Amino acid sequence: MVVSFTVDKSQCRGLKWVVKDPISVKLIGPILTRLPLTPFNPLTHPGLPRYRQVFVWLQQAILAAELKSGEQLPATRELAHQLNVSRNTVKSAFELLQAEGYIEARQGAGSFVIDLPAHLLRHAPVTHSDALAQSSLPGLNHRLDALQAFRIPETRAPQRLQPAVPALDAFPLQQWKRCLGQSVSRHQLQHTPLAGDGLLREELVMHLASRRGIQVDASQLLITSGSQQALHLVAELLLCPNDRVLVESPGYPGTAAVMRAAGAKVESISWQLLQQGLPTGLKAACLCVTPSRNFPLGHTLTLQARLALLNWAEQQDCWIIEDDFDCEFATGQPITALYALSREQRVIYTGTFSRTMFPALRLGYLVLPPALVPGMLKLRGYQDGGLTRLSQHALGKFMAEGYYSRHLKKMRQLYQQRREALITAIAASPLSELPVIDAGGGMHLVQALPSGRADQALCQRLNQEGIGARPLSAYDPLNQQQGLILGFSADTADQIDDAVSHLGLVYRQTLC
Ligand SMILES: Cc1ncc(COP(=O)(O)O)c(C=O)c1O
Missing domain, CATH: 3.90.1150.10 (Aspartate Aminotransferase, domain 1)
Structure with a gap:
């Protein structure tokens, strides 16, 4: 049926009209252009640009089926007027909705919600208020549970008498700045080698030989983001689910947490037992120790105990992770590292610059037996592709200039x-x-x-x-x-x- 009549145009909002002449219009079937049920509220996303706010409002309405499949959206001019925003704002929001596939523009007819099957409309972007509590997540495995045990201090603000923080007031900032400046070059814009910056590794080779008795080729070194990442990489590389890992007690809790997170069964082993010698029947995939200076008590395993530990590991086919977190500040000359005593190369050594330089540097390293190098490089390649180069190279320079040892x-x-x-x-x-x-x-x-x-x-x-x-x-x-x-x-x-x-x-x- 076609009805012709005279009309006051201000009454026509929401209906589709074909204008024949200024006086007579033909109604071709009313199409309601509704707004979402949830009113537009710019305060819901105050940080977003206005067009994004309109976009999110309409996006949520479509995903929540407040605007139904096939429904027509209001004209941009009209919507702009209703929302008290500019027409360009609404146009940009519509363009984004169209680009993301929520609406389609039909030539001469307007914009319409895309046809989306009802069973797909359960999904909506997560907002802070409806983020799931971790406990309600289904099927989470022991890795997440294990991470719950990791105690991260609630505040990272500096505190008095805080362990493991170096004298930042005495750090040679000018020399460090110089090394950083000298490390900025076009060449350094290239990818970092997977194992870490070459200069830093060469300098470390010399340092480890003179301070820790470790004689290795630079290819056996892997620069890591602190020894925390070093432990994580080793666990990823060597452990299978449910492998038994022995961790010294007292010891650094971050070690046990990393091993648990990798799926291992962690058992504490007392410092006294390490000192007496581990029983021959004791089997494990990996043993984590700080033999040169126990963390946190500072004890050193005797030479007999260190050698007995190596024998035990060789007999049991067990890896030893030697965490050498602050050997630089031992009294007198630091003792030879366990790594350097291991004939059968069952020891993996890790050290850190968090204590000798500054914590924010986040640089540490692994010294690997040659047999583990190819696998570890592949792991590094798919995990993070190597670390930021600038600070590594600057540290290499800092060492090469003699600033580090001074x-x-x-x-x-x-x-x-x-x-x-x-x-x-x-x-x-x-x-x-x-x-x-x-x-x-x-x-x-x-x-x-x-x-x-x-x-x-x-x-x-x-x-x-x-x-x-x-x-x-x-x-x-x-x-x-x-x-x-x-x-x-x-x-x-x-x-x-x-x-x-x-x-x-x-x-x-x-x-x-
Ligand atoms: C014994 C021990 N190992 C490893 C770490 C991890 O150090 P980072 O990741 O800063 O090198 C710490 C940190 O305090 C530690 O005490």
Whole structure:
């Protein structure tokens, strides 16, 4: 039926009209151009440009079937008017909807929602408010569970007495800047070699030979993003699900977490047992140790124990991961690394620059037996394709110029002074009647607490008050020894004094 009549055009919104002449129009079947049920609210996505806000609003409405398949969208001019935005804004939103396949433009007729089967309309972009709680995710495996156990300090803001942080106030910034500047060149814009920057590896070869007795070819070195990534890469390369991995206790919890995340069955093994010698019947795919300086107690395995460990690993066909996290600050000359003693090359060595340079550098390394190199390079190739080159090359230069060894020498002296400042401050505090576990050197010491005292609760309170002490029990799953791991390297003597006074007060209030 065709109806002709005179009409006031302001009444026509939402209907499709064919204009014959200014007075008479023909209704060819009303098509309702509705707006989504959910009103447009620019405050829902305040950070987005306005056209994106309109896009998201319409996108959500289509995916939630508020605008149905085949439905016509309002004309851009009309919608702009209703939303109080410019017509170009709406046009851009429509263009994006069309480009992403939500609507189609029909010549001379307008824009229409694309035909989408109802069963596909369950999907909508996730917003913060409806993100799933992890516990409700189906079928998650032990890897995610294992990562729950990884304790990452709640705050990464600098704190007093924080372990594993070097003296950033004494870092030679000018020399570092120079090395960075000299490392910017067209040549350095190329891909990084998978194993890491050549200069850095060559410098490391010399450094490891002179400081750790490790004599290897540069091809056996892999530069990593800290020793944390080094551990992860080794676990990925060598472990099968449910492999047994032995991890020393006390020890660095990040090691056990990485191994668990790789699907291994992790068992703690006491430092005392490592010292006595592991039983011949004990089988494992991998053993993780800090033989030169236990973390966090600082003990060194005797030569007999180190050699016995190598024999055991060779008999059991077991890999040893030697984590050499702060050997540079041991008192006297550092001992020969286990890696250098392993005839059958069962040892994988990892070291880090987080402590000798600065934590934000995120550079560490692996020294691999030659047999593992090709596999590891392939793994690296598909995992991250190599690390950022600039900082690696700058570090290579820093070492080649002799800045690194000079810096280490200065830090050894400085840390010795800061260590003494901490011991003096503790001796004058309410903690003085308790023993200090101090193997000498290093960047932290351990203040023992009476057994049964809640070192974790004490540390929580201290951390809230800006003191970065770590609870010893969290590093000792086997014996739950009680104590505070107190760093001294990052703070001046005055700062150490103040922090220990405060620590003494909190200790009295919490534990006495
Ligand atoms: C014993 C030990 N190994 C490895 C790491 C990881 O260090 P990074 O990834 O910074 O090199 C740490 C960090 O504190 C550690 O204490």
